[in-house]
Amino acid sequence: MTSVLQAQALGKRYGKRWALRECTIDIPAGHVVGLVGPNGAGKTTLLKLAGGQLEPTAGDITVLGGRPGGTPAQLARVGFVAQDTPVYAGLTVADHLRLGARLNPRWDDGMARERIAQLGLVPTHRAGKLSGGQRAQLALTLGLAKRPELLILDEPVASLDPLARREFLQGLTEATVAHDFNVVLSSHLVSDLERVCDFMIVLVDSRVQMAGEVDRLLATHHRLTGPRRDPDRLPADQHVISAHHTDRQSTFVVRADAPIHDPAWTVTRLSLEDLVLAYMDRQTAENRRVAPEAQR
Numbered sequence: 001m002t003s004v005l006q007a008q009a010l011g012k013r014y015g016k017r018w019a020l021r022e023c024t025i026d027i028p029a030g031h032v033v034g035l036v037g038p039n040g041a042g043k044t045t046l047l048k049l050a051g052g053q054l055e056p057t058a059g060d061i062t063v064l065g066g067r068p069g070g071t072p073a074q075l076a077r078v079g080f081v082a083q084d085t086p087v088y089a090g091l092t093v094a095d096h097l098r099l100g101a102r103l104n105p106r107w108d109d110g111m112a113r114e115r116i117a118q119l120g121l122v123p124t125h126r127a128g129k130l131s132g133g134q135r136a137q138l139a140l141t142l143g144l145a146k147r148p149e150l151l152i153l154d155e156p157v158a159s160l161d162p163l164a165r166r167e168f169l170q171g172l173t174e175a176t177v178a179h180d181f182n183v184v185l186s187s188h189l190v191s192d193l194e195r196v197c198d199f200m201i202v203l204v205d206s207r208v209q210m211a212g213e214v215d216r217l218l219a220t221h222h223r224l225t226g227p228r229r230d231p232d233r234l235p236a237d238q239h240v241i242s243a244h245h246t247d248r249q250s251t252f253v254v255r256a257d258a259p260i261h262d263p264a265w266t267v268t269r270l271s272l273e274d275l276v277l278a279y280m281d282r283q284t285a286e287n288r289r290v291a292p293e294a295q296r
């Protein structure tokens with residue numbers, strides 16, 4: 001199995017509005033995948049389609065080579081931690097572990113107990129009395145102890161303070177090193193994702209704008225700064241992602257596989273955050289020149 005998730009022209013419509021459209025992506029195995037986009041971009045919709053909680057309106061999706069949620073065996077292979085770290089307020093921490101053991105055929109009780117102890121969670125405490133960070137860690141523990149091949153986390157750190165965010169993401173990274181599994185997690189902040197993700201998908205306005213391995217994305221995107229130039233005068237293999245101009249100067253973010261040697265330009269590398277923001281800002285560039293989507 002080489003793909004964790006494959007989508008072909010995938011779409012989901014609620015009434016007349018498309019929450020996700022024309023989504024074609026191929027996520028290879030062995031990655032921690034970040035799904036980033038503004039509020040309402042379609043992240044939860046894509047994740048629910050992958051988890052089998054939603055049926056596509058258009059196109060196809062396969063997860064770990066099978067139809068999402070198609071069989072109990074398929075369900076056991078995918079862990080899904082929904083937005084707002086869902087736990088049962090009236091149940092204790094220990095109750096959650098018992099429930100997890102009963103519902104999941106591959107449940108790793110030793111790992112769940114060890115993790116709870118390491119986190120300092122008291123088994124007799126009710127989940128409703130835990131802090132937001134503790135609830136998130138409990139939900140992550142339940143997702144990990146299921147021993148999924150793919151763990152999907154929908155905005156897991158949205159409600160956490162910076163320290164709790166860091167601890168949560170560190171725990172997730174340690175778990176991916178200790179146990180071999182794939183992760184897809186979403187956030188509307190790239191800063192949450194850049195520490196842990198090595199594959200990034202940017203979703204804006206229900207469409208995938210960019211998808212690929214972070215190293216490759218950073219190697220093939222550049223910021224060009226120099227004397228003012230019309231985007232149409234750039235070589236055809238330099239695809240404009242965003243463009244900003246002053247009276248005398250132009251700044252482009254371009255995607256180009258080959259190195260850029262034009263002496264007129266100062267060429268600089270982008271941070272992942274700059275790159276994601278350039279794709280979010282892409283509408284501006286599209287008014288000047290349409291660039292094909294980076295889908296690699």
Ligand SMILES: Nc1ncnc2c1ncn2[C@@H]1O[C@H](COP(=O)(O)OP(=O)(O)OP(=O)(O)O)[C@@H](O)[C@H]1O
Nearest residue numbers: 014018019037038039040041042043044045046188
């Ligand atoms: N059950 C639903 N019925 C109708 N519209 C919906 C439903 N769920 C989502 N939508 C709409 O689909 C669009 C995408 O929503 P989605 O929850 O996938 O976005 P998101 O990127 O996860 O947003 P957020 O970051 O705010 O959680 C939004 O416009 C939303 O209002």
